[in-house]
Amino acid sequence: MFIELVDVLRCLNAHEETWLVLAAERMKGRDVIDGVLGCPICHAEYPISAGVAHFGRSAPAETHSAPPDENETLRLAALLDLTDARGYALLVGETGIHAPRLRDFSDVQLLLVDPPPGIQMGDGISGLTSPAEPALPLAAGSARGVALDDKIQPERLQSALEVLTAGGRIVAPIALPVPSGVTELARDDRHWVAERMPAPRTSGIVSLHRRE
Numbered sequence: 001m002f003i004e005l006v007d008v009l010r011c012l013n014a015h016e017e018t019w020l021v022l023a024a025e026r027m028k029g030r031d032v033i034d035g036v037l038g039c040p041i042c043h044a045e046y047p048i049s050a051g052v053a054h055f056g057r058s059a060p061a062e063t064h065s066a067p068p069d070e071n072e073t074l075r076l077a078a079l080l081d082l083t084d085a086r087g088y089a090l091l092v093g094e095t096g097i098h099a100p101r102l103r104d105f106s107d108v109q110l111l112l113v114d115p116p117p118g119i120q121m122g123d124g125i126s127g128l129t130s131p132a133e134p135a136l137p138l139a140a141g142s143a144r145g146v147a148l149d150d151k152i153q154p155e156r157l158q159s160a161l162e163v164l165t166a167g168g169r170i171v172a173p174i175a176l177p178v179p180s181g182v183t184e185l186a187r188d189d190r191h192w193v194a195e196r197m198p199a200p201r202t203s204g205i206v207s208l209h210r211r212e
């Protein structure tokens, strides 16, 4: 877990949104290898082990996925528009197999939800295991891009969308309907890609405040 990404992690429990306090036990450069994330409100604890923050079920058994086709990785980088280094992109489930090669093309930090077995954490790749509930333990509007795999629960689409910043890209399998709140940019026989629209204003009037 890249230390700067700790800022976007959130407690899952039902109380006001809060960041988590890190107690790092082992670091490698700027990556947390082992440690504990604690909630300052409800005192829930989420362990970090082998670079992965655990919010739910542990990683699947150690069977290594085959490395992806390089053209598929380039395609994903293009769909997510990872052309500059700012922010982080969320790769959910099997889409995480592209992470090591994506890092060859892009300096964007990659956060893998339920990382596929065999993907090494560190060097721009971070991971978390997801809770059973659809909600993701991430700050709203914090990710520049989100890629969803074929196995995603449809209920998780909405929580993934909430994590996406305005103007950010979401790539999803065509089996999922395009939700409201995004503008579809393109689709082929496998995926659609859409851009999140800015949140609608509750009123047409922008209030101005005098600077103190």
Ligand SMILES: [Zn+2]
Binding pocket: 011, 012, 013, 015, 039, 040, 041, 042, 043, 044
């Ligand atoms: Zn909490």
